[in-house]
Amino acid sequence: MTMRKTKSKSFARMRAAVLLVSLAASLVLTSCLGNIEAETNQQPTDETTIVETSETAPIVETTAEPTPTPEPDLADLPPSEDAPVVALTFDDGPSLRDTGTLLDLLAAEEVPATFFVIGSQVEIGREELVKRAYDEGHEIGNHTYSHQILTTLDQAQVRQELSDTSDMIENIIGSKPTVMRPPTGAWSDDIAAASEELGMAVVNWNWQSCPEDWNHHDDPQHISDFVIETAQNGHIILLHDTNEATVASMPDMIAGLKERGFRFMTVSQMLEHLGEGHPQAGGVYHTYAQPEN
């Protein structure tokens, strides 16, 4: 424990410079905006009919009541056009300024999400935010230790970036993450292999949500409108809980998505509906989609 912390601190100093460089690199992601036709999937609301009973009703007049049909638990239904799902994902935190506010909003709306945390951001006294997110039903994913572009590192460095962060997460929530997201989304077969060794799937995002809240850093209305308009069943939506405007956009975004009939799941909850074994360690996911035979 002590050794790991000491090691982590020295890593923190060594990597401070490259962290800044790689964060800057995130800002120059190639443009991947596109227009898609958003379909409206209105989900009829299930309503429970409340039957009033009277204790004084004569027994002789009691007729056989129909067997009550159990309410389908929407959380158990797989993503479908009739019951669409999106997975909101938040990268680069935890943020002292924004993550707590975001957790408040998600709790109020009962929306589970996935947080891809950076190890070097966690260990500077933000462990409680990770713990809180996990305890409130969110998934914690690995976004590397220092947010370097993994495709520029050798395999040993990739493994170190990932294993340091997985160990840190395990120390906080009691289990290692099963999903990771490479900074800027850049991945290779080697990175998938390193992730597989550490028991993690590679989880990026559908290109439609690339990375709109970075490109419109100070425009909550744009961020919420964009996500509401482009969301489709099975989308893994890329957002950042280090961006104040993103957090400010959440009430409208969640309301708009719910109005379109969307449900919310963590990444793993959604991908598990693909079948046993999903999300698969070493697998690479951009959205929920049936695997090809």
Ligand SMILES: [Zn+2]
């Ligand atoms: Zn990132």
